[in-house]
Amino acid sequence: MSRQVWLCGPDGGRSPGELGEQIGSVGSQGSVWTLRGRPGEIAKVVHRAAGDDLRRRLTAMLASPAQWTRRDGRLLVAWPSAEVRRRDDDRLLGYAAPRLATPHFADLPVLFNPAARRRMLPAATWSWWLTVAEQLARAVHAVHQQGHVLGDLAPANLFVTADATVTLIDADGWQLRDPAGGPDLPCPFSRPEYTPPELLGAGPARRDPAGDHWALAVLVAQILSLGFHPFGGVPATAAGPVEEIDNVRARLCRALGAPVRAPAAAPPTTLFAGVLRQRLSEALDAGHDEPAARPQPLTWAAALSRSRRELVTCRVSGSHVHLREPGGCPWCAMVAAGARDPFPPPERRLSPPPERRLSPPPERRR
Numbered sequence: 001m002s003r004q005v006w007l008c009g010p011d012g013g014r015s016p017g018e019l020g021e022q023i024g025s026v027g028s029q030g031s032v033w034t035l036r037g038r039p040g041e042i043a044k045v046v047h048r049a050a051g052d053d054l055r056r057r058l059t060a061m062l063a064s065p066a067q068w069t070r071r072d073g074r075l076l077v078a079w080p081s082a083e084v085r086r087r088d089d090d091r092l093l094g095y096a097a098p099r100l101a102t103p104h105f106a107d108l109p110v111l112f113n114p115a116a117r118r119r120m121l122p123a124a125t126w127s128w129w130l131t132v133a134e135q136l137a138r139a140v141h142a143v144h145q146q147g148h149v150l151g152d153l154a155p156a157n158l159f160v161t162a163d164a165t166v167t168l169i170d171a172d173g174w175q176l177r178d179p180a181g182g183p184d185l186p187c188p189f190s191r192p193e194y195t196p197p198e199l200l201g202a203g204p205a206r207r208d209p210a211g212d213h214w215a216l217a218v219l220v221a222q223i224l225s226l227g228f229h230p231f232g233g234v235p236a237t238a239a240g241p242v243e244e245i246d247n248v249r250a251r252l253c254r255a256l257g258a259p260v261r262a263p264a265a266a267p268p269t270t271l272f273a274g275v276l277r278q279r280l281s282e283a284l285d286a287g288h289d290e291p292a293a294r295p296q297p298l299t300w301a302a303a304l305s306r307s308r309r310e311l312v313t314c315r316v317s318g319s320h321v322h323l324r325e326p327g328g329c330p331w332c333a334m335v336a337a338g339a340r341d342p343f344p345p346p347e348r349r350l351s352p353p354p355e356r357r358l359s360p361p362p363e364r365r366r
Contacts, residue, residue, distance in 0.1 A: 112227025151187025233260030
């Protein structure tokens with residue numbers, strides 16, 4: 001592949017560019033490259049770019065550069081800024097977008113790893129995770145306000161910062177509203193473990209925001225459980241491991257008390273108390289058969305904000321914060337069950353290595 005490219009902006013202008021090194025992949029969908037001389041941008045090279053689908057998607061996206069920034073200038077969505085075309089034959093390769101890199105950003109699956117979490121966010125408590133979930137809910141609301149449906153809402157498509165800002169990536173895979181008034185461009189892919197029950201096993205279909213409402217509820221539960229999927233676990237009657245989608249079909253949601261076995265590292269479901277438990281029940285129990293019963297993103301945001309205000313501190317460890325409920329501190333319960341403390345007191349170092357910690361992103365001007 002030639003690395004000499006054109007960057008073609010929304011106004012039709014072209015500027016020369018060059019692909020640098022490959023810094024990531026998007027499964028079978030594509031690869032991510034640096035752009036020489038442009039440290040704040042990446043190029044996503046899409047394997048399906050030879051077809052007509054990506055061209056139509058980028059035409060629609062570049063024609064509607066919505067304000068994908070919060071009031072403080074932090075990014076909501078890493079929205080494409082230009083087409084990337086091979087310079088020698090003008091073939092469409094993919095697109096340029098903002099670069100979300102360490103030490104300011106980390107992809108969410110990395111932070112689900114306990115060792116990485118201790119290294120990058122040594123002082124974070126459960127309050128931080130509640131804020132991440134709230135910011136995710138607000139980001140999903142912003143996408144729906146623009147007429148789009150994410151479709152593939154999953155941890156791999158989320159980047160976060162130390163101040164719990166959430167940024168969505170891979171917007172080219174959404175179900176996109178055509179600003180010219182044509183039919184929506186369909187979402188080509190979604191991960192089964194975040195797909196609503198009504199679409200499991202179904203062929204390509206038009207997505208509804210209620211599908212995102214299901215995925216959002218699953219993600220909120222997973223984020224608050226430090227990475228453990230709410231439909232994870234092994235049913236008592238199972239002889240071996242099962243997939244999350246098997247538990248979805250069987251309506252076995254561990255977060256709502258289903259009888260499944262889980263490792264000691266899975267947080268107790270008692271952490272879902274009060275309004276959080278109520279919203280999860282609406283989304284994943286009532287909402288299993290009735291998509292309209294699933295809470296809206298702003299309803300989730302309000303519940304998460306309220307829960308954060310109601311946190312109490314454990315008498316044993318100042319790093320343990322939780323909702324007040326009869327079971328006591330869920331984090332102490334994890335430790336008592338043989339798990340490593342998910343929120344240990346920060347280690348005291350004379351010279352902590354800042355490059356290994358997640359830093360808040362620099363201020364951006366709109």
